[in-house]
Amino acid sequence: MISDDEAARRWRLVLGGNEADGTGCQLGALDQKMDHALEALYDSNRQGGLGSSTPSVARWLGDIREYFPTSVVQVMQRDALERLDMKRMLMEPELLDVVQPDVHLVADLVALSGSIPAKTRDTARQVVKRVVDQVMQRVAQTTRQAVYGALNRAERNRRPRHHDIDWPRTIRANLKHYQPDYRTIVPEVRIGFGRRRQSMRHVVLCIDQSGSMAASVVYSAIFGAVLASMPAVSTALVVFDTSVVDLTDELDDPIELLFSTRLGGGTDINRAVAYCQQLIRAPQDTIFVLISDLYEGGVEVDFMRRAASLVASGVQFVTLLALSDEGAPAFNAPLAAQLATLGVPAFACTPDKFPELLAAAIQRSDLRDWIARQT
Numbered sequence: 445m446i447s448d449d450e451a452a453r454r455w456r457l458v459l460g461g462n463e464a465d466g467t468g469c470q471l472g473a474l475d476q477k478m479d480h481a482l483e484a485l486y487d488s489n490r491q492g493g494l495g496s497s498t499p500s501v502a503r504w505l506g507d508i509r510e511y512f513p514t515s516v517v518q519v520m521q522r523d524a525l526e527r528l529d530m531k532r533m534l535m536e537p538e539l540l541d542v543v544q545p546d547v548h549l550v551a552d553l554v555a556l557s558g559s560i561p562a563k564t565r566d567t568a569r570q571v572v573k574r575v576v577d578q579v580m581q582r583v584a585q586t587t588r589q590a591v592y593g594a595l596n597r598a599e600r601n602r603r604p605r606h607h608d609i610d611w612p613r614t615i616r617a618n619l620k621h622y623q624p625d626y627r628t629i630v631p632e633v634r635i636g637f638g639r640r641r642q643s644m645r646h647v648v649l650c651i652d653q654s655g656s657m658a659a660s661v662v663y664s665a666i667f668g669a670v671l672a673s674m675p676a677v678s679t680a681l682v683v684f685d686t687s688v689v690d691l692t693d694e695l696d697d698p699i700e701l702l703f704s705t706r707l708g709g710g711t712d713i714n715r716a717v718a719y720c721q722q723l724i725r726a727p728q729d730t731i732f733v734l735i736s737d738l739y740e741g742g743v744e745v746d747f748m749r750r751a752a753s754l755v756a757s758g759v760q761f762v763t764l765l766a767l768s769d770e771g772a773p774a775f776n777a778p779l780a781a782q783l784a785t786l787g788v789p790a791f792a793c794t795p796d797k798f799p800e801l802l803a804a805a806i807q808r809s810d811l812r813d814w815i816a817r818q819t
Contacts, residue, residue: 652711
C-alpha cells in the first residue's frame, strides 16, 4: 500500500495547482517540473499551452520523456495531438527525432502522408520503420511457431510414428474394432500429424481503413508481411473504404505498404468482400479475416449474402472488430449479431493473441470456444 503522503502527492499532480484541489500537498522541485508538463497539456483554461514554436514543443517532448514512463509518454503525446491540434508537430523533422514512437504515431504519420513536406518524409519513414521493426520482433517468431505448429497438426498421415499419432482421431476411426472381452480397441488405422512443404493454407486479410481502424491497419500490415514470408501460407492483403485496393504485392515491404493506405473515409464492406471472393480458389483451405467495426456504408443485405456464401463454401470466416491493444471499439452490434447466426463471431483481438487465433482457424477449431477460453 502507498503512504498517505504519496497518495496526496499523486492526487495533487492529477488535480493541478488550483487552491480548491483540497490536498494541501507541497511539491518538490522534480514534481513541480512534472506538474508544469501536465499543466501545459491538461489545463483546460489555457489554449496551446505548449507554445507556438518548435523549440518549446521539442523541449516539452524531452521533458515528458524524462519525467514519465514510456507508456505515459505515449498517452500524453496522443492527447497533445488531439487536444492542442498539434498535427503540425509531425511536419517537423526535429520534432519527430525526439517523439516517442508507437503504433498510434505511425497511424497519424500514415494518415498525414499526403501532406508531409519533403524535408520530413525521410524522418517520418524512419520513425515508422522503428515501430514496425519493434512490432516485428514482438510478433514474428510467435506467429511462425503458431502457424507452422497448427499446419503440422492439420495435415494428417496414415503411417505416423508413435509420437506423431493423433490419438483422439485414431480412437474414433477404430471404434468398430472395439474388443469387449479385452475392453480395448485394436488400432488397425492410425492417424497422425503430418508435414507438407507446399502451401497448405490461404489467408486473406480484408482491412477497413476508415479512421477508427488506424491501429488495426498498422498491425495487419505487419502480420501480413510475416505471413507472406512463410512458404506454407499464401497471403493476400486488401484494404478498403468506399473503394478497394489490393496491396498483396507490397507485403514484402510493410513500410511501403502502410504509406500506400489512405486512412479515413467511408466504408463499403460489401464491395471489399466481393473483391476478396475472387481471390479464393480453395475454400476449404482458406481463412478469410475481415477486420472492421462493421459500420457498413454499402449494401448490408448483399454483404450478408456474400458472408453466408463464403461460410457455406467451407471458408473459415473470422471477423475482428479491432486488431489492437485497446480492445473492442464502438461497432455495429446488430450486424455482428447477424454474422453470429452464420457461425462467424465478431470480437476484438490483441496482437499478442492473433497468432493463437490463426492457429485455431488453421485447425478449423470452433472459434467461439477459443474466444470463451480467452475471456
